[in-house]
Amino acid sequence: MLVDFYQLGSSPVEQIIASIAEKLLSQDGRLLVVAEDEGVLARLDRMLWDQAPTSFLPHGLAGGAEDARQPILLSTSPDAPNLARNMLIADGQWREAALAYDRAFYLFDAATLEAARLAWKLLAGREGVERRYWAQEDGKWVKKA
Template sequence: MRVDFYQLGGTPAESIIATLAGKVVGDGGQLLVVAADEGTLARLDRLLWDQGDTSFLPHGIAGGSDDARQPILLSITPDAPNRARNLLIADGEWREAALTFDRAFYLFDEEHLQGARLAWKLLSGRDGVERHYHAREDGRWALKASG
Protein backbone atom coordinates (compact mmCIF):
# COMPACT_ATOMS: atom_id res chain seq x y z
CA MET A 1 0.00 0.00 0.00
CA ARG A 2 1.12 3.55 -0.64
CA VAL A 3 0.85 6.56 1.68
CA ASP A 4 1.36 10.03 0.21
CA PHE A 5 2.10 12.67 2.84
CA TYR A 6 1.24 16.23 1.74
CA GLN A 7 2.59 19.03 3.92
CA LEU A 8 0.21 21.88 3.18
CA GLY A 9 2.26 24.77 4.54
CA GLY A 10 0.17 27.79 3.58
CA THR A 11 -1.75 25.94 0.86
CA PRO A 12 -5.47 25.48 1.63
CA ALA A 13 -6.35 21.80 1.87
CA GLU A 14 -9.34 22.34 -0.41
CA SER A 15 -7.10 23.24 -3.34
CA ILE A 16 -5.37 19.86 -3.36
CA ILE A 17 -8.38 17.77 -2.29
CA ALA A 18 -10.29 18.61 -5.48
CA THR A 19 -7.21 17.84 -7.60
CA LEU A 20 -6.51 14.49 -5.92
CA ALA A 21 -10.19 13.50 -5.97
CA GLY A 22 -10.40 14.33 -9.66
CA LYS A 23 -7.36 12.19 -10.44
CA VAL A 24 -8.67 9.18 -8.49
CA VAL A 25 -12.10 9.34 -10.13
CA GLY A 26 -10.55 10.05 -13.53
CA ASP A 27 -8.55 6.83 -13.17
CA GLY A 28 -11.76 4.91 -12.45
CA GLY A 29 -11.28 4.63 -8.69
CA GLN A 30 -13.40 5.45 -5.68
CA LEU A 31 -12.27 7.73 -2.90
CA LEU A 32 -13.20 8.06 0.75
CA VAL A 33 -12.46 11.50 2.22
CA VAL A 34 -12.28 11.52 6.02
CA ALA A 35 -12.45 14.43 8.46
CA ALA A 36 -13.66 14.28 12.06
CA ASP A 37 -15.45 17.62 11.82
CA GLU A 38 -18.78 17.68 10.00
CA GLY A 39 -18.24 21.38 9.21
CA THR A 40 -15.13 20.42 7.23
CA LEU A 41 -17.15 17.82 5.33
CA ALA A 42 -19.83 20.42 4.54
CA ARG A 43 -17.16 22.78 3.14
CA LEU A 44 -15.71 19.96 1.05
CA ASP A 45 -19.18 19.08 -0.19
CA ARG A 46 -19.63 22.65 -1.47
CA LEU A 47 -16.13 22.65 -2.94
CA LEU A 48 -16.76 19.49 -4.95
CA TRP A 49 -20.09 20.86 -6.22
CA ASP A 50 -18.51 24.18 -7.20
CA GLN A 51 -15.87 22.81 -9.55
CA GLY A 52 -17.74 24.31 -12.51
CA ASP A 53 -19.93 22.83 -15.19
CA THR A 54 -17.17 20.83 -16.86
CA SER A 55 -15.37 19.56 -13.80
CA PHE A 56 -18.10 18.56 -11.32
CA LEU A 57 -16.85 15.79 -9.05
CA PRO A 58 -19.64 13.28 -8.24
CA HIS A 59 -19.80 12.69 -4.51
CA GLY A 60 -21.97 12.39 -1.43
CA ILE A 61 -21.81 12.72 2.34
CA ALA A 62 -21.89 9.37 4.16
CA GLY A 63 -25.16 8.37 5.72
CA GLY A 64 -27.30 8.55 2.58
CA SER A 65 -29.10 5.77 0.75
CA ASP A 66 -26.69 5.96 -2.20
CA ASP A 67 -23.39 5.68 -0.27
CA ALA A 68 -22.39 2.48 -2.08
CA ARG A 69 -22.69 4.20 -5.49
CA GLN A 70 -20.68 7.34 -4.69
CA PRO A 71 -17.32 7.65 -6.50
CA ILE A 72 -16.27 10.12 -3.77
CA LEU A 73 -17.70 9.72 -0.30
CA LEU A 74 -17.16 12.25 2.50
CA SER A 75 -17.25 10.72 5.97
CA ILE A 76 -16.31 11.17 9.61
CA THR A 77 -15.17 7.52 9.80
CA PRO A 78 -12.74 5.46 7.69
CA ASP A 79 -15.47 2.94 6.80
CA ALA A 80 -15.97 2.78 3.03
CA PRO A 81 -19.49 1.75 2.01
CA ASN A 82 -18.55 2.86 -1.54
CA ARG A 83 -15.82 0.17 -1.52
CA ALA A 84 -13.15 2.82 -2.02
CA ARG A 85 -9.57 1.56 -2.13
CA ASN A 86 -8.26 5.15 -1.81
CA LEU A 87 -8.47 7.19 1.38
CA LEU A 88 -7.84 10.91 1.75
CA ILE A 89 -7.29 12.16 5.31
CA ALA A 90 -8.38 15.79 5.14
CA ASP A 91 -8.07 16.90 8.77
CA GLY A 92 -4.41 16.14 9.55
CA GLU A 93 -5.25 13.36 12.03
CA TRP A 94 -3.52 10.10 11.03
CA ARG A 95 -5.73 7.00 11.20
CA GLU A 96 -4.27 3.47 11.29
CA ALA A 97 -7.30 2.34 9.27
CA ALA A 98 -5.59 4.02 6.30
CA LEU A 99 -3.40 0.93 6.07
CA THR A 100 -6.40 -1.17 5.02
CA PHE A 101 -6.66 0.81 1.75
CA ASP A 102 -4.50 0.47 -1.35
CA ARG A 103 -3.52 4.13 -1.21
CA ALA A 104 -3.85 6.89 1.35
CA PHE A 105 -3.38 10.63 0.90
CA TYR A 106 -2.50 12.23 4.23
CA LEU A 107 -2.82 16.03 4.25
CA PHE A 108 -1.41 17.92 7.22
CA ASP A 109 -0.61 21.49 8.20
CA GLU A 110 1.82 22.97 10.72
CA GLU A 111 -0.54 22.21 13.59
CA HIS A 112 -0.36 18.49 12.74
CA LEU A 113 3.33 18.37 11.79
CA GLN A 114 4.41 16.36 14.87
CA GLY A 115 1.70 13.77 14.24
CA ALA A 116 2.75 13.48 10.61
CA ARG A 117 6.38 12.98 11.61
CA LEU A 118 5.36 10.27 14.04
CA ALA A 119 3.23 8.54 11.39
CA TRP A 120 6.15 8.69 8.93
CA LYS A 121 8.45 7.06 11.50
CA LEU A 122 5.92 4.42 12.53
CA LEU A 123 5.39 3.41 8.90
CA SER A 124 9.12 3.11 8.26
CA GLY A 125 10.10 -0.44 7.52
CA ARG A 126 6.55 -1.81 7.65
CA ASP A 127 6.09 -4.59 5.14
CA GLY A 128 4.09 -3.56 2.12
CA VAL A 129 4.01 0.16 2.98
CA GLU A 130 5.52 2.65 0.56
CA ARG A 131 5.83 6.26 1.81
CA HIS A 132 6.08 9.46 -0.23
CA TYR A 133 6.43 12.97 1.19
CA HIS A 134 5.33 15.96 -0.91
CA ALA A 135 5.72 19.68 -0.17
CA ARG A 136 5.15 22.89 -2.13
CA GLU A 137 8.16 24.20 -4.01
CA ASP A 138 8.00 27.12 -6.45
CA GLY A 139 4.21 26.90 -6.51
CA ARG A 140 4.15 23.19 -7.37
CA TRP A 141 4.04 19.94 -5.44
CA ALA A 142 7.45 18.31 -5.26
CA LEU A 143 8.41 14.86 -4.04
CA LYS A 144 10.82 15.45 -1.15
CA ALA A 145 11.32 11.96 0.23
CA SER A 146 10.22 8.37 -0.23
CA GLY A 147 10.87 5.12 1.48
Protein backbone atom coordinates in the same frame (compact mmCIF):
# COMPACT_ATOMS: atom_id res chain seq x y z
CA MET B 1 0.23 -0.09 0.07
CA LEU B 2 1.32 3.46 -0.56
CA VAL B 3 1.01 6.39 1.87
CA ASP B 4 1.51 9.85 0.38
CA PHE B 5 2.21 12.55 2.98
CA TYR B 6 1.23 16.00 1.70
CA GLN B 7 2.47 18.99 3.68
CA LEU B 8 -0.04 21.75 3.08
CA GLY B 9 1.26 25.13 2.06
CA SER B 10 -0.58 28.14 0.73
CA SER B 11 -3.13 26.26 -1.40
CA PRO B 12 -6.56 25.72 0.20
CA VAL B 13 -7.01 22.14 1.44
CA GLU B 14 -10.26 21.83 -0.52
CA GLN B 15 -8.42 22.62 -3.76
CA ILE B 16 -5.81 19.94 -3.05
CA ILE B 17 -8.46 17.36 -2.22
CA ALA B 18 -10.36 18.21 -5.42
CA SER B 19 -7.17 17.82 -7.46
CA ILE B 20 -6.38 14.40 -5.96
CA ALA B 21 -10.00 13.27 -6.36
CA GLU B 22 -10.15 14.41 -9.97
CA LYS B 23 -7.02 12.45 -10.81
CA LEU B 24 -8.32 9.29 -9.13
CA LEU B 25 -11.68 9.56 -10.89
CA SER B 26 -9.94 9.89 -14.25
CA GLN B 27 -8.35 6.50 -13.48
CA ASP B 28 -11.75 5.00 -12.51
CA GLY B 29 -10.75 5.03 -8.84
CA ARG B 30 -12.96 5.72 -5.85
CA LEU B 31 -12.06 7.83 -2.84
CA LEU B 32 -13.04 8.01 0.80
CA VAL B 33 -12.28 11.42 2.35
CA VAL B 34 -12.10 11.28 6.15
CA ALA B 35 -12.17 14.09 8.69
CA GLU B 36 -13.38 14.08 12.28
CA ASP B 37 -14.88 17.58 11.96
CA GLU B 38 -18.18 17.52 10.07
CA GLY B 39 -17.69 21.23 9.33
CA VAL B 40 -14.61 20.41 7.23
CA LEU B 41 -16.63 17.84 5.29
CA ALA B 42 -19.53 20.28 4.80
CA ARG B 43 -17.16 22.95 3.39
CA LEU B 44 -15.60 20.38 1.08
CA ASP B 45 -19.06 19.23 -0.02
CA ARG B 46 -20.04 22.81 -0.92
CA MET B 47 -16.77 23.41 -2.75
CA LEU B 48 -17.16 20.25 -4.83
CA TRP B 49 -20.70 21.26 -5.81
CA ASP B 50 -19.64 24.81 -6.66
CA GLN B 51 -17.04 23.75 -9.21
CA ALA B 52 -17.54 24.80 -12.81
CA PRO B 53 -19.82 22.44 -14.80
CA THR B 54 -16.83 21.01 -16.66
CA SER B 55 -15.04 20.08 -13.44
CA PHE B 56 -17.89 18.68 -11.32
CA LEU B 57 -16.73 15.87 -9.05
CA PRO B 58 -19.52 13.41 -8.18
CA HIS B 59 -19.61 12.87 -4.43
CA GLY B 60 -21.77 12.61 -1.34
CA LEU B 61 -21.71 12.99 2.41
CA ALA B 62 -21.76 9.64 4.21
CA GLY B 63 -24.96 8.56 5.85
CA GLY B 64 -27.22 8.63 2.80
CA ALA B 65 -29.02 5.87 0.96
CA GLU B 66 -26.67 6.24 -2.02
CA ASP B 67 -23.32 5.91 -0.16
CA ALA B 68 -22.37 2.75 -2.08
CA ARG B 69 -22.78 4.54 -5.42
CA GLN B 70 -20.63 7.59 -4.61
CA PRO B 71 -17.25 7.75 -6.41
CA ILE B 72 -16.13 10.21 -3.70
CA LEU B 73 -17.54 9.76 -0.22
CA LEU B 74 -16.97 12.32 2.55
CA SER B 75 -17.11 10.73 6.00
CA THR B 76 -16.12 10.90 9.64
CA SER B 77 -15.56 7.12 9.56
CA PRO B 78 -12.69 5.20 7.91
CA ASP B 79 -15.17 2.61 6.59
CA ALA B 80 -15.86 2.79 2.85
CA PRO B 81 -19.39 1.73 1.85
CA ASN B 82 -18.50 3.01 -1.64
CA LEU B 83 -15.80 0.30 -1.86
CA ALA B 84 -13.05 2.89 -2.28
CA ARG B 85 -9.50 1.56 -2.32
CA ASN B 86 -8.10 5.06 -1.71
CA MET B 87 -8.43 6.98 1.54
CA LEU B 88 -7.66 10.66 2.02
CA ILE B 89 -7.11 11.89 5.56
CA ALA B 90 -8.13 15.54 5.43
CA ASP B 91 -7.72 16.59 9.07
CA GLY B 92 -4.09 15.68 9.83
CA GLN B 93 -5.07 12.92 12.28
CA TRP B 94 -3.47 9.63 11.22
CA ARG B 95 -5.75 6.59 11.26
CA GLU B 96 -4.35 3.05 11.23
CA ALA B 97 -7.43 2.04 9.23
CA ALA B 98 -5.76 3.74 6.24
CA LEU B 99 -3.43 0.75 6.00
CA ALA B 100 -6.35 -1.42 4.83
CA TYR B 101 -6.53 0.61 1.61
CA ASP B 102 -4.35 0.36 -1.49
CA ARG B 103 -3.34 4.00 -1.14
CA ALA B 104 -3.68 6.68 1.51
CA PHE B 105 -3.25 10.41 1.14
CA TYR B 106 -2.35 12.06 4.44
CA LEU B 107 -2.73 15.84 4.42
CA PHE B 108 -1.18 17.82 7.26
CA ASP B 109 -0.31 21.43 8.06
CA ALA B 110 1.82 23.27 10.60
CA ALA B 111 -0.69 22.52 13.37
CA THR B 112 -0.54 18.76 12.73
CA LEU B 113 3.15 18.53 11.78
CA GLU B 114 4.18 16.61 14.92
CA ALA B 115 1.44 14.02 14.37
CA ALA B 116 2.63 13.61 10.76
CA ARG B 117 6.21 13.11 11.91
CA LEU B 118 5.08 10.46 14.37
CA ALA B 119 3.01 8.68 11.68
CA TRP B 120 6.02 8.80 9.32
CA LYS B 121 8.21 7.16 11.98
CA LEU B 122 5.61 4.56 12.91
CA LEU B 123 5.26 3.51 9.27
CA ALA B 124 9.02 3.20 8.72
CA GLY B 125 10.00 -0.38 8.07
CA ARG B 126 6.43 -1.69 8.10
CA GLU B 127 6.14 -4.56 5.69
CA GLY B 128 4.16 -3.74 2.57
CA VAL B 129 4.07 0.02 3.29
CA GLU B 130 5.77 2.54 1.02
CA ARG B 131 5.91 6.17 2.18
CA ARG B 132 6.32 9.29 0.08
CA TYR B 133 6.54 12.88 1.28
CA TRP B 134 5.40 15.81 -0.87
CA ALA B 135 5.73 19.56 -0.29
CA GLN B 136 4.71 22.55 -2.39
CA GLU B 137 7.36 24.67 -4.05
CA ASP B 138 6.33 27.54 -6.32
CA GLY B 139 2.81 26.14 -6.55
CA LYS B 140 3.94 22.65 -7.62
CA TRP B 141 4.15 19.42 -5.65
CA VAL B 142 7.73 18.21 -5.23
CA LYS B 143 8.59 14.75 -3.92
CA LYS B 144 10.97 15.22 -0.96
CA ALA B 145 11.25 11.64 0.27
